[in-house]
Amino acid sequence: MEAATLNPQAITKMTNTAHSGREAGADRLFRRTSSVDPHVGLGAIARITRMAFRYPLRAGLALAATVAAVLMQLSIPVILGRAVDRAQAVAEAKAEPETLYRIALLLFLASVARGIFTLIQNYSAESVGHLMARDIRNAVYGKIQNLPFSFHDRTHSGDLITVGMLDLEGVRMYFSTALVRTVLLGLLIGLGATLLLSTNLTLGLLALSFVPFAGWRSTVMRLALRRTWLVLQERLGVLSQVMEENLAGIRVVRAFAASEHEITKFEAASKSALQLSHERIETRVNNTSAMTLAFFAAMGLVLYFGGRQVTSGEISLGTLATFLTFMSILQMPVRQMGMMVNGYARASTCGARLFALIDHESKVENAPDARDLKISEGTLRLENVSFAYNGNSDRQAVSGISFEARKGETVGIVGPPGSGKTTLMHLIPRFYDPAAGSICIDGQDIRGATLSSVRQAVAVVQQDSFLFTTSIENNIAYADPFTRSHQIRDVAESAQLHDSVLGLPGKYGTIVGERGVSLSGGQRQRLSIARTLMMKPAVLIFDDSTAAIDAGTESRIRTALKAYAKDRVTLIVAHRLASLMHADRILFIEHGRIVEQGSHDELLRLGGRYNDLHELQMHPSAEMLVRKEDGR
Amino acid sequence: MNQTRTSESRDPHEDGRTRMRAVVGSDRIEEEIFGRVFDGKVTRRIWQFVRPYKRQVAISVVTVVAFTCSQLSIPLLIRYAIDNGMTPDAPPGILLKIVALFALVVATNFVASLVQESVTGRMAENVLFDIRRAMFGHLQRVSLSFMDKTEVGRLMSRLQGDVNSMQEFLETSVLAIGDILLLFGIVAAMLWLDWQLALMVLTVIPILLVVRILWLTRARAAFMAAHEANSITNGALAEAIHGVRAVQAMDRASLNAELYGELVDNTLNAQLRASKLAQIMIPIVDALTGSAMGVVAVAGGLMVASQRIEVGVMVAFLFYIQRFFDPIRSLTMQYSVMQRAMASGHRLTEVLDVEVGVEDAPDAHSLGEDDDGSVEFRNVTFGYNRENPVLKDVNFRVNSGETVALIGPTGSGKSSSMALIHRFYDVQDGAVLVGGHDVRNVTQDSLGRHIAMVLQEPYLFTGSVRDNIRYASDWADDEAVVEAAIAVGAHEFIEALPQGYDTMLAERGSNLSLGQRQLLSFARALVADAKILVLDEATANIDSYTEMQIQKALQRLLEGRTGLVIAHRLATIRNADRIIVLQQGRLVEQGDHAKLIEHGGLYAQLYQLNYASFDDLPDELSDEDRTLAT
CATH class of the missing domain: 3.40.50.300 (P-loop containing nucleotide triphosphate hydrolases)
Structure with a gap:
């Protein structure tokens, strides 16, 4: 979905062409612009949240659907466990085979309900984001068009493009990636933990043991990736500027036989971007692999200790299956915890910049009692x-x-x-x-x-x-x-x-x-x-x-x-x-x-500055120029 | 008159009703995004860039296989643990052994994913940069006529967008191998566990596949539409930002806001639609997984009850079912990636295969210090295509140290002559000699060092003032840079800049005036210290004060050098040793000012009109001349 709406490449391109290039990168925004001073912090988050609840129906629906989806999500491992137990019970002739049909139906209904609630959750959350984006877009556009020349003199056009396009995305994604995800994760972990721990304390603790580690790694990774992404954008900005200037100025390059020089510039810009790219891969790979390892390690422990409890008859096999399936359900959201944290971080900086622009007061404005000019004489x-x-x-x-x-x-x-x-x-x-x-x-x-x-x-x-x-x-x-x-x-x-x-x-x-x-x-x-x-x-x-x-x-x-x-x-x-x-x-x-x-003639007669200029333009010759210069 | 009437009557708004002619933003030039899924030629060309990384490719494939196998075996191990380690009659210690095996598999999984992702990621990045480097290097050598007719933006989208989608393809294609393996692995494992139960469960796979493919075409159209609408809106925003002064001057802000509002609403609708389509797949997949799980619960449960299968098999099935959809999703996504990559790859090869117009001869030698600064045209005929020569049999010689002004109306071939001296193009007939050597027999690099050029439009690069003056003359130290700036009279204003010579120039030096930019480009030519200076004088009117400085700088620049100047200003022309007049590709007269005045030809006419710039009345004069000639 993200690919359909957000195309960072295109935006980067637009920013870069508008930019003097070396300033590409959202983070450096407004550094030179005294006119807009963003305060990064909770203020922006609170304001974005309020904006989201300007669509109370959709926002409320998204949150309600999240709760319902989580409940359905949690019921599935339980039903699966019941299915396993029931199958064994039927085998031991302790239960009627027909009861299996009821469980299967339950399983199907829970799955479908989960799907539908997830659809409502995602769609409502995304539409809140899109609706917010519409409001912000209109506000930004109106503001930019009406801010006076003095503002535009001091503000780089590339910075405004970054605010209007990239920062907009950061705010748009807030509701679905940060807020709704928080509710989702909170409920899933909270309710799931209660369920597991109340069923079996030891196994519950083992099953959940990967959560803090994975959540922490995921957060660290996302924030690190975000930091390096901003730097990488900057370096790619430099690279694209080197290429773009080279192509636009190809005649100069050829005239000075400077292709070696240009290729050296390109290589340097290219290497620095490539190196950072590699670093990013390293960060991502190390952390995701570590998260997977932690998850499977916890699963191994559950399998071993759970297995022993099953053997000793402390728990049923179905309970073990419930624990294992719950773990695999929890795995993905936990790994995405970093995205949630990142969602907040991004919304707070992006929002701060956006609001700084939207709130900027215009110095040239209609007076409160302004009236239309009436032209009569035209003097x-x-x-x-x-x-x-x-x-x-x-x-x-x-x-x-x-x-x-x-x-x-x-x-x-x-x-x-x-x-x-x-x-x-x-x-x-x-x-x-x-x-x-x-x-x-x-x-x-x-x-x-x-x-x-x-x-x-x-x-x-x-x-x-x-x-x-x-x-x-x-x-x-x-x-x-x-x-x-x-x-x-x-x-x-x-x-x-x-x-x-x-x-x-x-x-x-x-x-x-x-x-x-x-x-x-x-x-x-x-x-x-x-x-x-x-x-x-x-x-x-x-x-x-x-x-x-x-x-x-x-x-x-x-x-x-x-x-x-x-x-x-x-x-x-x-x-x-x-x-x-x-x-x-x-x-x-x-x-x-x-x-x-x-008049022209009067000024010539005056023999002053105007006359000098006139002389200069009518008789342009080097000697004359030199004379003028000396005369100064 | 007739013409006007026709177009008027055709005009639909002459009946008093008017259509609004206002738009904000604009349509973009769209390129084909999806190509054929497979194109042999493109693949072979791209493979050349992958080949150096054959070892990495091999490692990637091996590790992705290991990774997939370890993933596949986990449900099997769980099954084994349940059926053999957790039964009441299980021998003690077996569970521990199984878990130890599990640990081994997990370790393999960890190492394999670590190695695979990092090797593949790095390789894809490297290939991407290699392709880009090859293209960039190639563009430094292709003929200028190609560069002239190709938009920079177009080339940039090759160097960025197309290269990136190639990278995406490389990165995901290794994963695709894993996905195919995973899908078949799951199917195989299920069949192996119990073929009857497997067949019942597997019926959802074709359904899933069909639904997904049907959905994909629709969804893709919706995603594209959303993307398109979004780009158009962003384009309109960019336009408002760049054109804000014009918008305010013409009081269009409120109308524009209204029009922009429409674009924003379109985007909103397209995005909501795309979002709806993206989400619709979720309940479908969930319903199918739910029914598969239901089948396992009933059929599997009954099989367990009848002791046809062990309960562990049932658990393993439940695990596999939850993984069904992942490979199908990524495989169908991979299909789009591949199409996109082929379209991009096609465009990349187009750039890589552009012919290099002018190349060094194999036995080309270097122009050196001993070669003088003379320039000679011998019977030169040249055109950008064979049929329309812009220069016809032109002969002239400029001696070392001489300054020659080249004048003539627009289209007379002045700029082409300049380009030929530097061998931007090759002549069709005759020869251009620099320092007594045919330019085709010397290296282009040495030719570049022998000739300095100042173009009509001063072109500055992002970077400091110092870097711009030094440009490619790496040998010049800071002192030489300052000297050159002093010589052309740029020192004063440079010193007045916030960081003097270290002041960073904004894009194309837009924080400097045109005159200042021109002086910097003069200083750049001076630092290059070549024997021959080729200069295309600016035509735009600059204020007389700056003009004065430029004239002085020009004289300084020409000192001790051979100078060829495309001149527009009388002052420049009068300071030349000799004047060459071109008209419609032919050399019509040459000589010094006095001689040409005496001759009473085109130059004399131009001069007598007493215009400050020689380009002012070209059309009329050349028309007049043509009539005189016939």
Whole structure:
């Protein structure tokens, strides 16, 4: 069953590809993430248990069925013993042969009942797990999608995938592998021991003698295996990363004739994983063999001492058979005691991580009295806006920025790398909230507006255009999935994407994204522009989103968007001055502040930073570069 | 216009009703999971990897047989003890002897299981790693055209998933031998004890087998469906994580949550169904075992009563019945494992059998210090397939120490020329000479040391900054690394990183800017200290400040080396000693800047357009040129 739902390999693969690889391994989760701090302990277990009992009917049924199944399970050795005794009694003519039929029927009914109760027990327990998984999945998904950029900046995507997939499994399995199993084992050993010990103290003690040893070895083994499994996952993560990087970078490998070097890396990663694999086999084999040995040793003792008691007539042969069969029934659950302990250990760490994520409070949220933005004039106004990452006020990424832009206006933003341009652009759609100052659209502070209405009013073409693995059509319609085909084509034409799309095998139906047809950098950016145009926002932001588009195409996009731009504020961040020199106003930003502003011509006349940059781009030559460098 | 109209009228949502175009997650490319149960070719190929472990295989088989026999004999010993050691007339001490024998069997069981599991486990692991090593090593040698057209993810699933299912197969196949033995052993032991009772009891085995097989096909479909639904849901989660910024920017969170909820519900239903199917077997098996036990109780009991059999036989039967189902279950499971392994094995052999495109000639010699840094193309014709050559009869020579800029519109054959210098591919006609030797006559390793390459996209490996700069140049010490970083102007930003040169780079160096990554790849080429530098300049627009640094670094990199640069930037081109212009696979002009301007050809046109990048208007120009030519 486990194989059907949990495929660790696939998850590992997903984690590894998402991960920077070396951090693979669930145990190292969130080590670097100050944002989520899991408290491992009983708290998580208690909470998971409460979650399970949110389905009281199924959970209760599972527990009740467990009790019934155990009772049936225990009755079978007793009935078998009776069968043996009765057979002898019939032989000695002390009983009627017909009574054998009654015993056989009893045996059959007890078996069937055991089967049915076990079915109910397992199915109910598993369905509780699956139902919990559904709830957690929805909670995790909603949380991840709504946690702000600041959270995602600090949290590795691979860690989130591990939480959402592997930790989910750990919690899902809790009810069936830990809780129900505890009840099962407790009852089986408790009732069984009472039964055996009350029947015959010596034999009972001998029969149960393997239980503590096997339970202990099993627990030790499981916990050891779990520890090494986590390390092994990490090492396999390294191995798969070595292979993956090698294959993805095969041109570099060939260019540097580095296959020897790569094979050495591979061998090292491979050996360390293999060695640990061997250790795991050793741990498993040694312990399971020891458990079997203990079991058979106890059986040998029961056979010897029981045999002597049978000979002396102290007990019947049937009683001995009852003891022996009870032992073989008990063997498997006892050996799985470790799985139960492991179930608790796993649920507690996995649960702690999951809850840490689910409980994480979002810093950018709807205010209690948040209202939808009402767009009338479409005026964007920033007043004295400052922002620092991690709330570190000494290193402000944006400080004291004020400007206003009205409908139809285009504002260009330019400045050296790291000057805070993108940060500023991320404040306007409330990806982050400013530390000081205010951003207003038509006089309404965006912090008082609902996030959803802000995001609809402010659209950003981002630097890194993530494409969803679906058709081009669906990607363009992402923001407005109810749109019509001709509208999709319209925006694609404006973004100069239409012709490229027609060149693709499936046209607008071509699947792109991670697992689809790979597009060139320029095509991706044009697709990203197209899908943003779909939004018809009051403020449209191009955040350095045309770097891979050639100047000619870019100018065609600009022309196509002339009418579109009339109805909104357009902000353009770019390195290439040609991309923004037509703007109504250009802001030159340095160290998070506006140092120059004005139209292209005004700024050239000013002869300052902007003019320097312009010179540099118009006459790129080495001599000039050297001169600039010296001049600094 | 007509075209547009047709597609519009075909569009079903033009009547005002719209279909939602939203999905989360996506279908995955599925591969055949189960193959034929047996495939001779695949088996032979895999056997090559098992053969070195023949001894271990033999030990495994012997021990698994010993293990199974010891298990089989335990009920027999119990029977013997009951019938001969516990009767009132039993000679004293016999019970002790039987128990001593029991101890011996148990000891055998212990040793056999210890040896068998550990030997088999290790062997399977070793074979797995050997196969993986062979594949990885092979992939280092196969032709780049294969690598170009094969997705990395696909190869990774060969190296991981397929190899793993092979391992599972090897591990369980030894156990399967034990299971078959156990099943037949149980049957034989029962028949030996009492054939009539055995036949009565054994009727449940075929029933069990049939039920199990009928169940298996259904259950497998349900398990696959659950697995599939789960993967799709997980895929959607991964997408939400990676694309979270896009989701928030386009305000799709609530709709996505709704769609995801549907996927989650599908998964739940599929999993519940699979779970139900998995459990349904339990009461069936229990009912069959229960009836078998009932038969023993009645028939066996009556036989005991009529003294046809001893009571110990009845007990032994009861023990055997409880073990019936185990081998049947694992054998039917083994069947699936085997099918899966064959499908995987087939894919593995496909990778192992990919042809190695470019190989060292048997008498290849090494390019050494004495060979100069010249590069020559002699009548080179080359294409990725015979029909469409991308380079046609190209001739040029680059002298040692000279810097040549290679320019031309997209698809003119620039990158292919670069690849040929490094012998990533072999020419169809003509010859490429490096240091005066035909590249086909020198070893690829020495060629790699003679030529350093900087690719358009800087590619960094996980590891420290230092490791990335040094890369394969094992001879370079830390000092050389720092020197190279200083030379290309990367030292400053490296020092500013949290752990300086020891800072670990995130995946592909995503914690560095594009410009910084480029500088690191320059430093890497500098450390390699080759006589020839081949560089494919990046086309993406970088900010002018970083651009400036890169230009300086480039000049430093080219000092004292032969340089071949696929150039896009005017600044780079103007600094070259000579310019070679390619168009549609032909060398159309070459010379220095002044000469080419004077010539008034393609280069002059490009130059006069005064674009910062030479790739900006390739299509139009080449079109224009074509019209001029005709």
